[in-house]
Amino acid sequence: MSKENWFLIVIIMLLALLPLSESRFYIFLGTDILIMGLFAVSLNLLLGYTGLVSFGQAAYFGVGAYTCTLLMKKASIAFPLAFIGAAIFGAIIAFIIGFFCIRLTKIYFAMLTLAFSQIIWAIVFKWNSLTGGDNGIIGIPFPQHLDSPTRFYYFTLVIVVCSFYILRKAMDSPFGRMLTTIRENPERTEFIGINVKLFQLFAFMLSGFFAAIAGALFGIFNHSIFPDLLFWPQSAEVLIMAILGGMYSFFGPLVGAAVMLYLRMLVTSYTQYWPLIMGSILALLLFFFPGGIVGFLKSQRIFARGNR
Amino acid sequence: MLTVEKVKKSFDGFVAVNGVSFRVHQGEICSIIGPNGAGKTTLFNLITGHLPADEGKLTFKGMDITHLRPYQICRLGMGRSFQRTNIFPRLTVFQNIQAAVLAHRGKSFNFYQPVESFFQEETQVLLKMVGLQDYAETISGSLSYGFQKQLELGISLASEPELLLLDEPTAGMSAQETHHTIELIGRITREKGLTLLFTEHDMEVVFSISERIMVLHQGRLIAEGSPEEVRNNPDVKKVYLGEGR
Numbered sequence: 400m401s402k403e404n405w406f407l408i409v410i411i412m413l414l415a416l417l418p419l420s421e422s423r424f425y426i427f428l429g430t431d432i433l434i435m436g437l438f439a440v441s442l443n444l445l446l447g448y449t450g451l452v453s454f455g456q457a458a459y460f461g462v463g464a465y466t467c468t469l470l471m472k473k474a475s476i477a478f479p480l481a482f483i484g485a486a487i488f489g490a491i492i493a494f495i496i497g498f499f500c501i502r503l504t505k506i507y508f509a510m511l512t513l514a515f516s517q518i519i520w521a522i523v524f525k526w527n528s529l530t531g532g533d534n535g536i537i538g539i540p541f542p543q544h545l546d547s548p549t550r551f552y553y554f555t556l557v558i559v560v561c562s563f564y565i566l567r568k569a570m571d572s573p574f575g576r577m578l579t580t581i582r583e584n585p586e587r588t589e590f591i592g593i594n595v596k597l598f599q600l601f602a603f604m605l606s607g608f609f610a611a612i613a614g615a616l617f618g619i620f621n622h623s624i625f626p627d628l629l630f631w632p633q634s635a636e637v638l639i640m641a642i643l644g645g646m647y648s649f650f651g652p653l654v655g656a657a658v659m660l661y662l663r664m665l666v667t668s669y670t671q672y673w674p675l676i677m678g679s680i681l682a683l684l685l686f687f688f689p690g691g692i693v694g695f696l697k698s699q700r701i702f703a704r705g706n707r
Numbered sequence: 708m709l710t711v712e713k714v715k716k717s718f719d720g721f722v723a724v725n726g727v728s729f730r731v732h733q734g735e736i737c738s739i740i741g742p743n744g745a746g747k748t749t750l751f752n753l754i755t756g757h758l759p760a761d762e763g764k765l766t767f768k769g770m771d772i773t774h775l776r777p778y779q780i781c782r783l784g785m786g787r788s789f790q791r792t793n794i795f796p797r798l799t800v801f802q803n804i805q806a807a808v809l810a811h812r813g814k815s816f817n818f819y820q821p822v823e824s825f826f827q828e829e830t831q832v833l834l835k836m837v838g839l840q841d842y843a844e845t846i847s848g849s850l851s852y853g854f855q856k857q858l859e860l861g862i863s864l865a866s867e868p869e870l871l872l873l874d875e876p877t878a879g880m881s882a883q884e885t886h887h888t889i890e891l892i893g894r895i896t897r898e899k900g901l902t903l904l905f906t907e908h909d910m911e912v913v914f915s916i917s918e919r920i921m922v923l924h925q926g927r928l929i930a931e932g933s934p935e936e937v938r939n940n941p942d943v944k945k946v947y948l949g950e951g952r
Binding site: 575579583587 | 807
């Protein structure tokens with residue numbers, strides 16, 4: 400087994416031991432990081448792998464959160480089914496949005512993803528009878544068998560690790576390589592005989608599927624959901640996480656999520672100027688470490704062999 | 708093998724290609740020459756489906772390709788290189804060519820096997836053919852310009868084309884690199900029995916390997932024939948050879 404895989408197994412084992420600390424704070428932070436890490440990695444399928452700067456990733460996250468909650472609360476569907484339903488619905492929404500967005504490129508593409516996510520936000524915001532509008536939905540209980548922060552942490556850990564396993568395998572496969580060639584040069588990829596738009600659409604659905612899983616977890620984790628989950632700052636935040644951690648490595652966005660959430664926790668206990676500090680960090684990073692945290696570590700050869 | 712019939716393309720009123728017709732026969736080495744802005748690259752983009760033609764008809768191996776998308780045309784057996792070097796810069800040389808092999812062999816929709824396990828040998832053979840076997844693990848964007856062109860040729864060959872379109876294969880190269888590249892192209896074309904259609908601004912290159920030359924000027928074909936015929940054509944002398952050389 401490669402060095403990197405050993406490293407990952409050690410990390411997973413350490414994460415599995417985290418609840419032994421019996422610190423509610425760390426269990427809470429750990430769950431948050433895992434969920435946002437999955438969200439950021441799902442975005443990175445588009446951003447880092449396929450070269451599509453999606454500015455509306457919050458749409459799938461929010462759709463996942465709302466679908467799971469509404470299926471449980473309004474349709475009384477059992478949690479496992481509601482959870483799977485949320486992921487599938489996330490992929491469907493991503494298919495619809497992606498279908499139109501891939502027809503455009505560059506800044507127009509980014510703007511259209513933003514526009515679609517804002518439309519979905521507006522629907523959720525205005526559809527009072529279903530979504531509770533601005534008030535959101537509060538008092539979402541933990542599902543059966545997951546009724547403590549520790550249990551929910553373990554559930555999240557299992558889901559996120561499985562998701563990463565599937566995604567990493569897919570990104571290391573010929574399919575993943577084709578996404579990378581599309582990122583590098585869509586024109587050339589088309590003329591090695593690849594239907595570029597079809598691959599991009601598939602990347603969209605995969606991305607939406609896993610973003611929705613993250614969203615569904617997030618709703619239950621917070622016991623409440625609000626339209627803010629789909630609002631554009633949520634899209635921007637996850638974009639920052641991915642860039643901060645490094646979009647050219649698989650786990651970069653997870654590292655970005657961890658660093659950002661931990662720092663935010665730390666900084667907000669001293670000062671209310673977190674956005675200022677975040678902005679400064681990001682600006683410095685873009686100038687000096689354009690490859691993000693993981694990109695920097697790799698260039699220092701801290702990892703023997705990178706996965707591109 | 709390739710038939711171009713009365714093809715026309717204009718951009719915002721500017722007619723870039725104006726009713727061009729020609730044929731390329733199997734096994735031929737043809738070139739299209741013409742001054743800058745004559746419409747050579749536009750013509751290539753029309754043939755490979757990167758641009759839709761306003762009028763006219765394109766046939767490849769007896770099939771109407773006028774309305775096909777680039778990837779469909781590529782799958783029919785047409786390969787091309789681009790004028791601006793067109794590789795996957797952040798991938799290694801090996802990965803560049805392997806990607807093209809994967810696409811050609813229809814393995815690109817595999818989600819679960821490691822990409823490393825595919826077509827190692829086939830890729831090595833291609834690397835060797837274009838003389839890049841010593842650079843397999845180099846990040847392709849860091850190669851010299853001449854090597855990048857060679858890599859692009861390798862990518863085009865990976866799809867085992869019958870017709871190869873090369874857009875200025877020696878543009879921007881030193882004299883030595885040009886010589887080397889032309890030798891390489893000539894050798895591969897003969898070995899594989901390819902049909903070759905290329906554009907080029909370097910007259911020596913054109914006259915040294917072309918069997919037939921077509922001259923494009925302001926979007927129209929003004930002459931066509933053997934190198935000797937074209938060299939002696941008074942129209943060509945007037946609009947092309949007399950200019951800037």
